[in-house]
Amino acid sequence: MxxxxxxxxxxxxxxTFASLLExxxxxxxxxxxxxxxxxxxxxxxEKGERIGFEVDLAKKMAEILGxxxxxxxxxxxxxxxxxxxxxxxxxxxxxxxxxxxxxxxNFTIPYLTIxxxxxxxxxxxxxxxxxxxxxxxxKLTISVQLGTTGEFAARRLFPNAKIITLETMDExxxxxxxxxxxxxxxxSIYAQYMAKKYPQLASTGELLTKEDLGIAVxxxxxxxxxxLNTFIRWAKTSGLIEELKEKWGVEAE
Amino acid sequence: xxxxxxxxxxxxxxxxxxAAISKVYPFNWNLVVRYYILFMKGLLITLKVSAxxxxxxxxxxxxxxxxxxxxxEFLQDLGSIYVWFFRNTPLLxxxxxTYYGIGTVFxxxxxxxxxxxxxxxxxxxxxxxxxSGMEAVDKGEIEAARSxxxxxxxxxxxxxxxxxxxxxxxxxxGQMVSLIKDSSLxxxxxxEELTMMGRQVGxxxxxxxxxxxxxxxxxxTITSIISFSGRIIERRLSLP
Amino acid sequence: MNVLELExxxxxxxxxxxxxxxxxxxxxxxxLVIIGPSGAGKSTLLRIMNMLETPDEGIVTFLxxxxxxxxxxxxxxxxSRMGFVFQHFNLFxxxxxxxxxxxxxxxxxxxxxxxxxxxxxxxxxxxxxEDKAYNYPSQLSGGQKQRVAIARALAMEPELILFxxxxxxxxxxxxxxxxxxxxxLANEGRTMVVVTHEMGxxxxxxxxxxxxxxxxxxxxxxxxxxxxxxxxxxxxxxxGSIIDRML
Numbered sequence: 116m117x118x119x120x121x122x123x124x125x126x127x128x129x130x131t132f133a134s135l136l137e138x139x140x141x142x143x144x145x146x147x148x149x150x151x152x153x154x155x156x157x158x159x160x161e162k163g164e165r166i167g168f169e170v171d172l173a174k175k176m177a178e179i180l181g182x183x184x185x186x187x188x189x190x191x192x193x194x195x196x197x198x199x200x201x202x203x204x205x206x207x208x209x210x211x212x213x214x215x216x217x218x219x220x221n222f223t224i225p226y227l228t229i230x231x232x233x234x235x236x237x238x239x240x241x242x243x244x245x246x247x248x249x250x251x252x253x254k255l256t257i258s259v260q261l262g263t264t265g266e267f268a269a270r271r272l273f274p275n276a277k278i279i280t281l282e283t284m285d286e287x288x289x290x291x292x293x294x295x296x297x298x299x300x301x302x303s304i305y306a307q308y309m310a311k312k313y314p315q316l317a318s319t320g321e322l323l324t325k326e327d328l329g330i331a332v333x334x335x336x337x338x339x340x341x342x343l344n345t346f347i348r349w350a351k352t353s354g355l356i357e358e359l360k361e362k363w364g365v366e367a368e
Numbered sequence: 369x370x371x372x373x374x375x376x377x378x379x380x381x382x383x384x385x386x387a388a389i390s391k392v393y394p395f396n397w398n399l400v401v402r403y404y405i406l407f408m409k410g411l412l413i414t415l416k417v418s419a420x421x422x423x424x425x426x427x428x429x430x431x432x433x434x435x436x437x438x439x440x441e442f443l444q445d446l447g448s449i450y451v452w453f454f455r456n457t458p459l460l461x462x463x464x465x466t467y468y469g470i471g472t473v474f475x476x477x478x479x480x481x482x483x484x485x486x487x488x489x490x491x492x493x494x495x496x497x498x499x500s501g502m503e504a505v506d507k508g509e510i511e512a513a514r515s516x517x518x519x520x521x522x523x524x525x526x527x528x529x530x531x532x533x534x535x536x537x538x539x540x541x542g543q544m545v546s547l548i549k550d551s552s553l554x555x556x557x558x559x560e561e562l563t564m565m566g567r568q569v570g571x572x573x574x575x576x577x578x579x580x581x582x583x584x585x586x587x588x589t590i591t592s593i594i595s596f597s598g599r600i601i602e603r604r605l606s607l608p
Numbered sequence: 609m610n611v612l613e614l615e616x617x618x619x620x621x622x623x624x625x626x627x628x629x630x631x632x633x634x635x636x637x638x639x640l641v642i643i644g645p646s647g648a649g650k651s652t653l654l655r656i657m658n659m660l661e662t663p664d665e666g667i668v669t670f671l672x673x674x675x676x677x678x679x680x681x682x683x684x685x686x687x688s689r690m691g692f693v694f695q696h697f698n699l700f701x702x703x704x705x706x707x708x709x710x711x712x713x714x715x716x717x718x719x720x721x722x723x724x725x726x727x728x729x730x731x732x733x734x735x736x737x738e739d740k741a742y743n744y745p746s747q748l749s750g751g752q753k754q755r756v757a758i759a760r761a762l763a764m765e766p767e768l769i770l771f772x773x774x775x776x777x778x779x780x781x782x783x784x785x786x787x788x789x790x791x792x793l794a795n796e797g798r799t800m801v802v803v804t805h806e807m808g809x810x811x812x813x814x815x816x817x818x819x820x821x822x823x824x825x826x827x828x829x830x831x832x833x834x835x836x837x838x839x840x841x842x843x844x845x846x847x848g849s850i851i852d853r854m855l
Contacts, residue, residue, distance in 0.1 A: 262571030512698035526711060608746060
């Protein structure tokens with residue numbers, strides 16, 4: 116019984132070891148996993164179309180591969196299991212490269228470097244609060260998106276605060292906008308975007324961490340990983356990334 | 369004898385599945401067991417929310433059951449509308465409506481928003497359970513109580529309610545179990561109950577499978593204890 | 609002295625007219641037995657006496673007070689001074705026999721449970737069931753249940769006891785024990801109105817037979833008169849049909 120199971124698994128794994136690259140070209144669709152929204156990197160417009168910095172980059176990828184692009188939306192806290200179970204080909208969703216996550220997935224080289232910052236409500240803080248003030252504040256309530264490096268940074272940097280974890284970035288920001296949370300710890304790009312869009316929200320701009328964003332793929336597919344890295348390096352040197360950064364107002368490295 | 373065999377069979381099956389899954393997904397219990405305090409905290413909140421909601425929903429059920437049985441058409445309609453609305457709206461929507469809607473007007477915190485949403489929702493089911501229980505009481509006994517000269521209130525407390533409770537007890541216990549399970553939906557407004565804790569630990573350790581398995585086992589344990597206790601209470605209360 | 613007076617009682621259920629103008633007086637100490645074919649309106653008449661049903665027309669007077677369905681407290685007072693024994697016993701199934709008998713005293717007379725149960729025990733003795741005091745109705749036979757029901761009615765020390773076919777739901781072997789209790793009550797001089805098919809009982813115990821058919825009182829007479837020589841056509845037919853079984 117054990118031997119049969121082992122052989123069966125071996126056969127299955129041999130098949131999964133064929134590179135995704137060929138699969139994608141064969142089926143004609145590149146499937147991208149993302150969560151609901153993280154503007155200006157990705158999100159949905161009023162017409163229901165997917166838009167954003169990463170969306171444009173992904174479309175370029177698909178163009179080069181000669182396939183169509185399909186966005187599979189999942190909850191952030193389930194996005195890695197979804198990749199591993201094959202619901203899509205890559206995670207291209209503003210994901211920070213961390214060694215813990217690298218135990219489960221393979222990351223490409225970074226395509227953007229950002230940092231966590233503080234998003235706050237101007238009604239609560241008339242002037243931008245500094246980390247040194249916030250850290251020791253009594254009864255600080257921080258909203259974050261569940262499972263993000265923002266959550267982890269908040270827990271690490273604000274050990275005395277009450278941390279509220281919401282499913283999406285927008286919901287977490289909403290807590291701050293309605294005064295149910297004092298601040299949100301989130302990627303600087305998102306914070307700037309929200310601050311520009313909503314008058315009651317503002318970003319301190321003080322970077323609490325420095326993080327690389329990368330694309331995640333299933334482990335063991337070195338061929339596909341190598342192609343993705345090539346794409347990213349080219350996108351950087353060719354100026355495509357700079358162009359898109361300008362288009363979407365992304366201020367990051 | 370057959371029960372022991374069946375139990376052994378189930379255990380063997382689960383063990384076999386676990387072994388098979390382990391070959392593809394290496395279980396890493398250490399990562400998760402470390403967070404047992406968070407799970408316990410979550411469990412406590414789940415029990416708190418459930419307990420308070422249970423009491424409130426029971427009273428709502430009692431009140432609206434009486435409304436539905438009232439002679440006043442206005443009260444009858446009120447009762448019917450309440451039951452109709454809350455039995456036809458998903459609990460998730462009610463939670464969101466309560467917290468983000470009314471909750472913003474009244475500055476409700478997560479705990480009370482969850483309690484109110486859960487109580488209103490489960491209260492509608494309680495209403496129907498209690499109402500059926502009351503209807504099931506023999507009309508003849510009510511006439512006998514009337515013939516003795518008892519007031520309608522006395523008839524309710526002496527004859528109807530004690531019997532209705534006995535009759536309703538099994539479905540009421542079932543409703544309690546549902547309530548505890550339904551409370552998991554409060555995680556969507558980030559209430560730190562058991563399911564939310566499972567999600568937090570799962571994302572922090574990236575061992576979501578193990579984390580949710582633990583959460584599931586905890587829920588099953590609690591609900592089983594409640595069902596079992598319910599059966600004991602039923603037996604105690606039953607009449608010879 | 610008239611314990612109960614009914615004047616011009618009419619009652620319909622939907623289109624069906626069940627009582628077509630009933631006049632009846634019950635004197636203190638009198639034992640009235642109401643007989644007649646099924647559907648005559650006998651039970652309805654009895655239930656109107658303690659206002660379990662309200663008449664469409666007509667006046668019910670109890671102990672000199674006119675019973676108005678809108679005056680709830682008056683109606684409750686009247687009921688507490690009347691006993692009602694049902695065909696299907698209607699004991700409170702979640703209470704012991706003792707509690708069944710005592711509960712009226714506690715809830716309606718405001719007594720404490722201890723005193724009420726003491727009195728209840730006396731009445732259970734009276735109907736011969738003191739050893740079943742702590743049993744539940746489900747543990748009693750039909751005859752025993754009915755005797756407890758009678759004790760329950762008696763405990764309130766009513767001025768008038770109403771019996772709605774008290775033995776119709778009983779096994780023939782159990783009828784006797786209930787009729788014996790009723791006979792002993794009659795011997796005590798209680799005022800009773802009994803709707804029954806037990807002609808033997810009617811003949812031996814009643815002071816007056818009231819024969820009803822189709823919502824009207826056809827004939828009223830002393831039982832000896834009634835059974836030996838009924839005056840009306842209908843009564844004669846009725847007595848004729850049952851005379852063989854009575855002997």
